[in-house]
Amino acid sequence: MSRPLRVIFAGTPDFAAESLSALLASRHDVIAVYTQPDRPAGRGRKLTPSPVKALAMTHGLPVLQPETLKAPEVQAELAALEADIMVVVAYGLILPRAVLDTPRLGCLNVHASLLPRWRGAAPIQRAIEAGDSESGVTIMQMDEGLDTGDMLLVKRTPITETTTGGELHDTLASLGGKALIEALEALSGEGLATAPQPAEGITYAAKLSKAEAELDFRRPAGELAARVRAFNPWPVAWCPMGEDRLRLLMARATLPAPHDLPARPGTLLAPEADALRIACGEAGDQVLAVTRAQLPGGKAMEVRELLKARSDRFTPGFRLGHNDEEAPA
Structure with missing residues (x-):
């Protein structure tokens, strides 16, 4: 069996925590977790850690919360980790080229849509709103574009006439964790073929608003x-x-x-x-x-x-x- 991968994980909300949980249950080694800085939440507006940070802390993982990844000192700190790969799930920060190129195997993204449909911020809700009959997760090799990288793995799930945004979120979060581990196992062994996203069928999932x-x-x-x-x-x-x-x-x-x-x-x-x-x-x-x-x-x-x-x-x-x-x- 190939050796376990040294993984940096970057994510913030519950959706990302599901992938981190799957990663922690795998044979691969999570060497650091990046997440958004603590934000005010609740009626008291108390600074609250993200779900990813909360999970990482229960496992004693190093947690880093930079405001940006563009600062040279932040990039140097990340490079010093000597990761094989960086996994990004709903992180919320842009990864500059210097970061994308740092891990030996680059950066993977778990995206909650069947790319190239629904690139952007709210793919789960926009798929239901548009009347799509199915959704899924795409494991993507990240580049500098907005969800434009080559696809490594795609998993599908139906959208029914009673599927809610919350239900699809939970289904895709679980599916994403499983797909991530499948992709990492392949990459740690013989590799995984990539496919460019089709030029047709591109749609953008605008951020939700009240x-x-x-x-x-x-x-x-x-x-x-x-x-x-x-x-x-x-x-x-x-x-x-x-x-x-x-x-x-x-x-x-x-x-x-x-x-x-x-x-x-x-x-x-x-x-x-x-x-x-x-x-x-x-x-x-x-x-x-x-x-x-x-x-x-x-x-x-x-x-x-x-x-x-x-x-x-x-x-x-x-x-x-x-x-x-x-x-x-």
């Missing part, structure tokens, strides 16, 4: 249902409900019922046993069926239970959202 979570019921119901699932658990789709906000956590698109009268977008229709039904589309000719929601000050609940507890808040004919002229773009 502003885009407000739903515009003039849009098609299928588009809104996908956005509801993509934005669960963050930033969470919502709509105005009078002076309050209704948070929408699970939804599907359905056809209007024969008894439905024409209604303006955002109008509550007669509910089903397990769903709020909201008129959508420019003419209100499509229906969004919301099956999980949350009222202000309340818990997230299945709509079946929400209707039992607060049916007074969901009178058919009541209109959710803004007036048409105030609706979000």
